[in-house]
Amino acid sequence: MFFYLIRRVLYAIPIALAVGFVCFMLVQxxxxxxxxxxxxxxxxxxxVDQVKRDYGLDQPLPVQFGLWxxxxxxxxxxxxxxxxxxxxxxxxxxxxxxxxxAAAASLIGxxxxxxxxxxxxxxxxxxxDKLAVTSAVAxxxxxxxxxxxxxxxxxxxxxxxxxxxxxxxxxxxxxxWDWEHLQHLVLPAVTLSVIPMGIVTRTxxxxxxxxxxxxxxxxxxxxxxxxWGVFLHVVKNAAPNVLAVMGLQLGYLMGGSILVETVFSWxxxxxxxxxxxxxxDLPILQGTILVLAMFFVALNLFVDLVQTALDPRxxxx
Amino acid sequence: xxxTTAAQxxxxxxxxxxxxxxxxxxxxxxxxxxxDKVTMVCAFVLLLMFLVILLAPWxxxxxxxxxxxxxxxxxxxxxxxxxxxxxxxxxxxxxxxHGGRLSWFMGITPVILAFLIGTTLGVMAGFMGGRVNMxxxxxxxVFYAFPSVLLAIAISGALGTGIMNAILALTVVFIPPxxxxxxxxxxxxxxxDFVDAARASGASGFTIVRVxxxxxxxxxxxxxxxxxxxxxxxxxxxxxxxxxxxxPPEPEWGLMLNTLRTAIYVQPWVAVLPxxxxxxxxxxxxxxxxxxxxxxxxxx
Numbered sequence: 001m002f003f004y005l006i007r008r009v010l011y012a013i014p015i016a017l018a019v020g021f022v023c024f025m026l027v028q029x030x031x032x033x034x035x036x037x038x039x040x041x042x043x044x045x046x047x048v049d050q051v052k053r054d055y056g057l058d059q060p061l062p063v064q065f066g067l068w069x070x071x072x073x074x075x076x077x078x079x080x081x082x083x084x085x086x087x088x089x090x091x092x093x094x095x096x097x098x099x100x101x102a103a104a105a106s107l108i109g110x111x112x113x114x115x116x117x118x119x120x121x122x123x124x125x126x127x128x129d130k131l132a133v134t135s136a137v138a139x140x141x142x143x144x145x146x147x148x149x150x151x152x153x154x155x156x157x158x159x160x161x162x163x164x165x166x167x168x169x170x171x172x173x174x175x176x177w178d179w180e181h182l183q184h185l186v187l188p189a190v191t192l193s194v195i196p197m198g199i200v201t202r203t204x205x206x207x208x209x210x211x212x213x214x215x216x217x218x219x220x221x222x223x224x225x226x227x228w229g230v231f232l233h234v235v236k237n238a239a240p241n242v243l244a245v246m247g248l249q250l251g252y253l254m255g256g257s258i259l260v261e262t263v264f265s266w267x268x269x270x271x272x273x274x275x276x277x278x279x280x281d282l283p284i285l286q287g288t289i290l291v292l293a294m295f296f297v298a299l300n301l302f303v304d305l306v307q308t309a310l311d312p313r314x315x316x317x
Numbered sequence: 318x319x320x321t322t323a324a325q326x327x328x329x330x331x332x333x334x335x336x337x338x339x340x341x342x343x344x345x346x347x348x349x350x351x352x353d354k355v356t357m358v359c360a361f362v363l364l365l366m367f368l369v370i371l372l373a374p375w376x377x378x379x380x381x382x383x384x385x386x387x388x389x390x391x392x393x394x395x396x397x398x399x400x401x402x403x404x405x406x407x408x409x410x411x412x413x414x415h416g417g418r419l420s421w422f423m424g425i426t427p428v429i430l431a432f433l434i435g436t437t438l439g440v441m442a443g444f445m446g447g448r449v450n451m452x453x454x455x456x457x458x459v460f461y462a463f464p465s466v467l468l469a470i471a472i473s474g475a476l477g478t479g480i481m482n483a484i485l486a487l488t489v490v491f492i493p494p495x496x497x498x499x500x501x502x503x504x505x506x507x508x509x510d511f512v513d514a515a516r517a518s519g520a521s522g523f524t525i526v527r528v529x530x531x532x533x534x535x536x537x538x539x540x541x542x543x544x545x546x547x548x549x550x551x552x553x554x555x556x557x558x559x560x561x562x563x564x565p566p567e568p569e570w571g572l573m574l575n576t577l578r579t580a581i582y583v584q585p586w587v588a589v590l591p592x593x594x595x596x597x598x599x600x601x602x603x604x605x606x607x608x609x610x611x612x613x614x615x616x617x
C-alpha cells in the first residue's frame with residue numbers, strides 16, 4: 001500500500017510535466033510570432049531583438065521550455081497582454097468562483113444522480129428505472145449552454161424569480177453566503193449539474209444493480225435483515241466507485257464550465273478564458289489552462305489514493 | 318494435384334460458411350434493431366434531418382443571408398415566416414435548415430477522423446505491444462490529464478476562430494479515448510488461439526491484423542465512436558457558441574444561439590430554437606448508438 005502510494009505520486013510527476021509541455025506548446029501553435037503579441041508591429045528592429053533576448057525567445061525551443069518551466073514552478077505565470085497585470089492575480093479570484101460553481105453543481109448532480117440511480121438499480125424494469133434512464137440520457141445529450149438559456153427564459157424573463165447573470169452585488173470580489181448572493185448561483189449550478197447528474201445516475205444504477213445480484217445480498221435478506229439494513233450494505237459496497245466517478249466529474253466541471261459561465265456571465269475561469277480568447281491574450285489563456293489541468297491531475301491522484309484507502313478489496317502493491 | 322483441389326474445395330466451403338455466418342450475424346443485428354422502437358424512431362428522425370439539410374437550398378423558402386430591418390425578431394407562427402425571424406430579420410426556418418449542414422459537418426467529421434487515426438494507433442499499440450505500446454499509451458495518458466472541453470477550447474482558442482481549427486481541435490480531443498478502446502480490444506484479441514495459429518502458419522503481421530484482428534475489433538471501436546458523435550455535436554456547437562468555430566453570417570446552430578442571446582427578452586422562444594435542434598440531434602445520436610450497442614452485443 002505504502003509503495004503504491006509512492007509510485008502513484010511519482011507517476012503523476014511526468015504527467016504533470018507533459019501537461020506543462022502541452023500548455024507551453026499552445027502559444028507555439030498559435031498563428032504568428034509570439035513576439036508580435038508583446039511589441040507593437042511598428043517597433044524598431046533593435047527593440048524587437050532586445051525583447052526577444054529578455055524573454056528568451058531567441059533560444060531553441062527546449063531551452064525556452066526550461067526557462068518557462070522555471071518561472072511557472074516559482075508561481076510566475078507571466079503578465080496579461082491586455083492589462084499588464086500578473087496572470088496569477090486575475091486567475092486566483094476567478095478560480096475561487098469556478099470552484100464554488102463546480103462544487104455546487106457536483107453536489108446537486110451527485111445527490112439527484114445517486115437517488116435516481118440507486119432507485120433505478122434496486123427496482124430494475126419499473127417506471128422509476130425508465131425515468132432514471134431517460135433523464136440520464138437527456139442529461140448527457142443536452143447542450144448545457146442551451147439549457148442555461150432556457151432556464152433564464154423561464155425563471156428570469158417569464159417568472160422573474162431569479163437573476164439572469166453575474167455573481168451578485170460587488171461582482172466577484174465579495175462573495176457572501178446570503179440569499180442575495182446565493183440566488184445568483186442557483187441557475188448556473190443547476191444548469192451545470194445536468195452532466196454529472198446523468199453520468200452519476202448511469203454509474204450508480206449499474207453498480208447497484210450488480211451488487212443486488214450478488215449472493216451476499218440474498219444471504220442478508222435470508223437472515224431477516226430489514227430493507228434499510230440491506231440498503232446500508234449496498235451503499236457501503238458502492239461508495240468507493242461512486243465517489244471516484246464524482247471526484248473526476250468535479251474536475252471535468254472545473255474545466256468545462258466555460259460555456260455555462262459565458263451564458264450567465266459568472267466571473268470564473270471560463271469567463272476569463274473567453275475574454276482572453278477574444279483579446280488574443282495568450283499568457284492568460286496559457287496560465288488558466290495550465291492551472292485547471294494541474295488541478296485535474298492532482299484531483300485524479302487524490303481520487304485514486306482515496307479510493308484505494310476506502311476500498312479494502314483493492315489491493316495495490 | 319487432386320490434394321490441392323480438395324484443399325481448395327475445403328477452403329471454399331469454409332469461406333462460404335464464414336460468409337453465411339457473417340450474414341447471419343448482420344441479419345440478427347438488423348432483426349434486433351428493428352424490434353427496438355426507440356432506436357428506429359431516432360434513426361428515422363436523423364435520416365429525415367439528414368435529407369432536409371442535404372436538400373436545404375431547394376426546399377427552404379427564403380435566402381439564409383438576406384435579412385430585413387423592418388421584419389426583425391418576429392414571433393413563431395408569423396405569416397411567411399413559420400418559425401419567426403432572427404435579430405437581423407432573416408427567416409429562422411431557413412437558417413435552421415441551412416445551419417444543420419455546418420453543425421452536422423462539424424459534429425461528425427472530427428469523430429470520423431479520430432476513428433481513423435485512433436484505430437490505427439490503438440491497434441498498432443495493442444498488436445505490437447512493447448515499446449510501441451508504451452509510447453502510444455503514455456502519450457494518450459497526457460491528453461487524458463485534460464478535461465475534454467478544456468482541451469478543445471485550449472487548442473481552438475490558441476489556433477483562433479475557424480471551422481478547420483475547430484475540427485482539428487475536436488479531432489485531437491477524440492483520438493485518445495478511441496486509442497484506449499482500440500488498444501484494449503486489440504490486446505484481448507491478440508492473445509486468442511486463432512492469431513497464434515495464423516502466426517504459426519507464416520502469415521505476416523500486416524496480414525494477421527488485416528484478416529484476423531480488424532474484423533474482431535472494428536465493431537466495438539465503431540460503436541464507441543458513434544457514442545462520441547453526440548458529445549462532439551454539443552462541443553462543436555459549443556465552440557461556435559463561444560465564437561471559436563464558424564464566423565457570422567454563416568448559419569450554424571451554436572453561433573445562431575450565441576447571436577440570439579441578446580434577443581431572449583424580446584422573442585425568448587425564437588432565441589432558443591437552434592439549441593433545441595442541437596438537443597434533438599444529439600439525443601437521437603446517443604439513443605441510436607445505445608441501440609446499436611445492444612443489438613450488436615458489444616460489451617463495455
